[in-house]
Structures are given as structure tokens and as C-alpha cells.
Amino acid sequence: MSKLGNLGARLHRGEVGYDFVGHRKIWYGVSILITITAIVGLAVRGLNMGIDFQGGAVFTTPKTSVSVSQAETYAEEAAGHEAVVQKLGTGGLRIQVAGLDTSKSDEIKAALAKDMKIDTENINADLVGPSWGEQIANKAWEGLAIFMVLVVIYLAIAFEWRMAVAALVALIHDITITTGIYALVGFEVTPGTVIGLLTILGYSLYDTVVVFDSLKEQTKDLTKQTRWTYSEVANRSINGTLVRSINTTVVALLPVAGLLFIGGGFLGAGTLNDISLSLFVGLAAGAYSSIFIATPLVADLKEREPAMRALAKRVRAKRAQAADDGHTGAGSEGGYSEDSADSEDAAPAVVGPRPRSGTGATSSGPRTQPSSRNRGRGRPSGKRR
Known part of the structure; x- marks a missing residue:
């Protein structure tokens, strides 16, 4: 992880990517x-x-020993349409017949009760009209x-x-x-x-x-x-x-x-x-x-x-110039680098005063001390007389 x-x-930082x-x-x-x-x-x-979109009937039976395949056969023979049967958790069956004329639901219900050996009153029918x-x-x-x-x-x-x-x-x-x-x-x-x-x-x-x-x-x-x-x-x-x-x-x-x-x-x-x-x-x-x-x-x-x-053209021109200069990688001394190429797009460097001595900071380059105006004047040997 x-x-x-x-x-x-x-x-997120753009270091790698596809x-x-x-x-x-x-x-x-x-x-x-x-x-x-x-x-x-x-x-x-x-x-x-489903029947909610094209109309039909859904018959729900109580617990029965009739298999799903047998119930599909009974429903298709009674309705003349393709039926979808699902097994419920209670042991009953949900028989769905789409595109069915709702006026024939009572006949189909009676036929299912007879084939499945179930009382007609125990079969619940939900009807949805085509309109x-x-x-x-x-x-x-x-x-x-x-x-x-x-x-x-x-x-x-x-x-x-x-x-x-x-x-x-x-x-x-x-x-x-x-x-x-x-x-x-x-x-x-x-x-x-x-x-x-x-x-x-x-x-x-x-x-x-x-x-x-x-x-x-x-x-x-x-x-x-x-x-x-x-x-x-x-x-x-x-x-x-x-x-x-x-x-x-x-x-x-x-x-x-x-x-x-x-x-x-x-x-x-x-x-x-x-x-x-x-x-x-x-x-x-x-x-x-x-x-x-x-x-x-x-x-x-x-x-x-x-x-x-225009932006893409400028970017290509700048990269081509970098390639011509031969410094597209890490810049060499006095040469061109990708970071320096975009220095005008980056934030300007912050320039501050030189750190005082004793702060642990060092400065680059030799320091030139001012010479005393009258040092050694009139003293060839540098000794007191």
C-alpha cells in the first residue's frame, strides 16, 4: 500500500506518468x-x-414442489407467451408473463393453479396494462x-x-x-x-x-x-x-x-x-x-x-532551439538547460543582503580588503627607530 x-x-507531482x-x-x-x-x-x-414497460402480469405462488422449468412450461402453455420464472426465498415462484392481455389473467391463473395443484385463491396476480x-x-x-x-x-x-x-x-x-x-x-x-x-x-x-x-x-x-x-x-x-x-x-x-x-x-x-x-x-x-x-x-x-x-508552435520552437544548442539535459557551465530556458516563466529569484560573518554562511569568490592609506609610509624597513 x-x-x-x-x-x-x-x-500528482508529475514525476512519472503515462x-x-x-x-x-x-x-x-x-x-x-x-x-x-x-x-x-x-x-x-x-x-x-419488463412488464413495467410493455405490460403483462406477474403471478406469485406459495411454497410449491414444482420446479422452475416445469412452471415455465405451464405458464407458456397457458398464456401463449414467453414466461420468466424465479424462485423466491419463501419457496414459492414468481411467474412473469410480458405482453399479456390482462383480460385473460383469470384464465391463466386458473390454468396455473390446476397444473401446479395449488388453490386459485393462493395465487396472487399483479397486472400492468400496455398503456x-x-x-x-x-x-x-x-x-x-x-x-x-x-x-x-x-x-x-x-x-x-x-x-x-x-x-x-x-x-x-x-x-x-x-x-x-x-x-x-x-x-x-x-x-x-x-x-x-x-x-x-x-x-x-x-x-x-x-x-x-x-x-x-x-x-x-x-x-x-x-x-x-x-x-x-x-x-x-x-x-x-x-x-x-x-x-x-x-x-x-x-x-x-x-x-x-x-x-x-x-x-x-x-x-x-x-x-x-x-x-x-x-x-x-x-x-x-x-x-x-x-x-x-x-x-x-x-x-x-x-x-x-500558437502556444504549441512556441513550445516546439523553444525545444528545437534547445536541441540545437545541445543542452537539453542538465545544463553545463555557461550553457542552456530546460530549467533555465523557462526562467522567464518561473518566479524571479529572491535577492537579499549578504549574510554577516558568524552566521555560518559563506560567500563565493575572493574578498578584497581595502588597503590602509598611510600603511608603511615613511618606514622602509617597517621597524621602529
């Missing part, structure tokens, strides 16, 4: 490939929308759109429009990947899924805003110096907050992984999958986009400005 802490401190911005084309290519895969999954398989499901879906999309608009407005005011655009691209990137994985895995989309999506979007913005805040602070009066370009400062900002982003992401992923793999996988609590999968995928995608997508994209947009182009 101490080594990780030392690494984080060295990253060139994220310089390799941005690689990360853009990886993100495009993942996004295309997610879009293909959405187009081919589509989302498994209500469509209304819920529209409200979810409206809420997501309003969230996006508010985020762009806030970032444009707090930072600048380029950062707002980059954050919006990162958010769309995270949503596309998360929904694409939902389509490929086949998990059911419920209101819990929408809640999970909104949660991970907020978390993704948190990581992105942390980097943007550091970048905004370090780029004040950037054009007044000739040592760093905007892309280089952006890269320093990413490296300075890298360990923090990794630590917060890992800490957030651990409990979500417990919900997804232990609760939903080993314990069979399928209802946890709705929100845990969106949280798990979204947290990982959000951390990735804040480091590899948002900040490099801001650097791309800023480098197109005339002022930043």
Missing part, C-alpha cells in the same frame, strides 16, 4: 469497437423489457433526456462548452455500452435498471468533473508560458487524479460485484440483477470514459483554438 501511495504522490492524451487514437479505436459491438447487440437481440407500461417507458426516456440537458448546461457554465461536449460524449458512450451488454446478456430491463443507469451516469460525471477541475486549475494563464502545451497539461491532470479514480472505482465495484455475482448468481436472487448489472458495467465504463475519452477529447477540441496552436 505504501508503494501505491508513493506512486500516487509521484503521479501519455494518455498522446495515445488517444488507440483509446478512441477501442471505444468505437466496443460501442459498435453494443449497437449490434441492441439491433440483433434487442432489450428484454401504463408505454407511459412508464416514455417517462424514463424523458427523465434521461432532461438529465443530459441539465448536465451539459451545468458543465458549460462551471467550466466551458468544450468540456460539456466531452462529458456528453462520455455519458452517451457509457449508456450505449451498458444497454448493449444488457441486450447481449438478456437481463430484464425494469425500473431498477433505469435507476441504475441514472446512478452510474452521476458517478461517471463525478470522475470526469474531478479531472476537469484539475485541468481548469492548471491551465490558468497557460498562454503566458512556453514550457507546456495544453495536451501535456491535460495529460498531467489525468495522471494526477489517476490513483484517486482507480481507488474510488474499485471501492464502489466491490459491493456491486457482491450483489451481482453472489446475490444474483449464487443465491439466486434474480431481482438483484436488474440494478446490479447496470451499476457494475456503468461504474467500470464511467471510470474508463473519464480517463480515456473525456479529457483527451477536450484536449483535441482545445488544440484547435488559434491561441493554443
Whole structure:
């Protein structure tokens, strides 16, 4: 842990680092490939929308010896639609039939009671009409759109429009990947899924805003110096907050992984999958986009400005001059060094009085003592007569 802490401190000070911005084309290519895969999954398989979005019925039975596979067969034969059956902790079953005409629920309930040998009154039926499901879906999309608009407005005011655009691209990137994985895995989309999506979007913005805040602070009066370009400062900002982003992401992923793999996988609590999968995928995608997508994209947009182009040109010219002088490393006596090259950008040296004797300080160079005006005058031998 101490080594990780030392690494984080060295990253923050800029002593070590990885060139994220310089390799941005690689990360853009990886993100495009993942996004295309997610879009293909959405187009081919589509989302498994729950009854809250497309209407249907949910039948809950008391404790029974009927297996999940047998209950699926009974429900599909009775309803004529695909059924999703989950085992409950009480020993009962939760049978969900989406896209079902609610007027036929009584017939299906009676058929299930007969096949499963359960009293009809002991089976509970919850119905959702198709119009209500469509209304819920529209409200979810409206809420997501309003969230996006508010985020762009806030970032444009707090930072600048380029950062707002980059954050919006990162958010769309995270949503596309998360929904694409939902389509490929086949998990059911419920209101819990929408809640999970909104949660991970907020978390993704948190990581992105942390980097943007550091970048905004370090780029004040950037054009007044000739040592760093905007892309280089952006890269320093990413490296300075890298360990923090990794630590917060890992800490957030651990409990979500417990919900997804232990609760939903080993314990069979399928209802946890709705929100845990969106949280798990979204947290990982959000951390990735804040480091590899948002900040490099801001650097791309800023480098197109005339002022930043002129700055980059001055930085290159100064470094070329340093290379021509042959003193790009540690400066030799009377020569050029990188630190001395930027002396006009650094704070001026403080000049003070020479320390008095007896303070332990030494001065450089010989000291010339003033000669006495009449020393030795009229005394050739220097002896008294």
C-alpha cells in the first residue's frame, strides 16, 4: 500500500506518468469497437423489457414442489407467451408473463393453479396494462433526456462548452455500452435498471468533473508560458487524479460485484440483477470514459483554438532551439538547460543582503580588503627607530 501511495504522490507531482492524451487514437479505436459491438447487440437481440414497460402480469405462488422449468412450461402453455420464472426465498415462484392481455389473467391463473395443484385463491396476480407500461417507458426516456440537458448546461457554465461536449460524449458512450451488454446478456430491463443507469451516469460525471477541475486549475494563464502545451497539461491532470479514480472505482465495484455475482448468481436472487448489472458495467465504463475519452477529447477540441496552436508552435520552437544548442539535459557551465530556458516563466529569484560573518554562511569568490592609506609610509624597513 505504501508503494501505491508513493506512486500516487509521484503521479500528482508529475514525476512519472503515462501519455494518455498522446495515445488517444488507440483509446478512441477501442471505444468505437466496443460501442459498435453494443449497437449490434441492441439491433440483433434487442432489450428484454419488463412488464413495467410493455405490460403483462406477474403471478406469485406459495411454497410449491414444482420446479422452475416445469412452471415455465405451464405458464407458456397457458398464456401463449414467453414466461420468466424465479424462485423466491419463501419457496414459492414468481411467474412473469410480458405482453399479456390482462383480460385473460383469470384464465391463466386458473390454468396455473390446476397444473401446479395449488388453490386459485393462493395465487396472487399483479397486472400492468400496455398503456401504463408505454407511459412508464416514455417517462424514463424523458427523465434521461432532461438529465443530459441539465448536465451539459451545468458543465458549460462551471467550466466551458468544450468540456460539456466531452462529458456528453462520455455519458452517451457509457449508456450505449451498458444497454448493449444488457441486450447481449438478456437481463430484464425494469425500473431498477433505469435507476441504475441514472446512478452510474452521476458517478461517471463525478470522475470526469474531478479531472476537469484539475485541468481548469492548471491551465490558468497557460498562454503566458512556453514550457507546456495544453495536451501535456491535460495529460498531467489525468495522471494526477489517476490513483484517486482507480481507488474510488474499485471501492464502489466491490459491493456491486457482491450483489451481482453472489446475490444474483449464487443465491439466486434474480431481482438483484436488474440494478446490479447496470451499476457494475456503468461504474467500470464511467471510470474508463473519464480517463480515456473525456479529457483527451477536450484536449483535441482545445488544440484547435488559434491561441493554443500558437502556444504549441512556441513550445516546439523553444525545444528545437534547445536541441540545437545541445543542452537539453542538465545544463553545463555557461550553457542552456530546460530549467533555465523557462526562467522567464518561473518566479524571479529572491535577492537579499549578504549574510554577516558568524552566521555560518559563506560567500563565493575572493574578498578584497581595502588597503590602509598611510600603511608603511615613511618606514622602509617597517621597524621602529
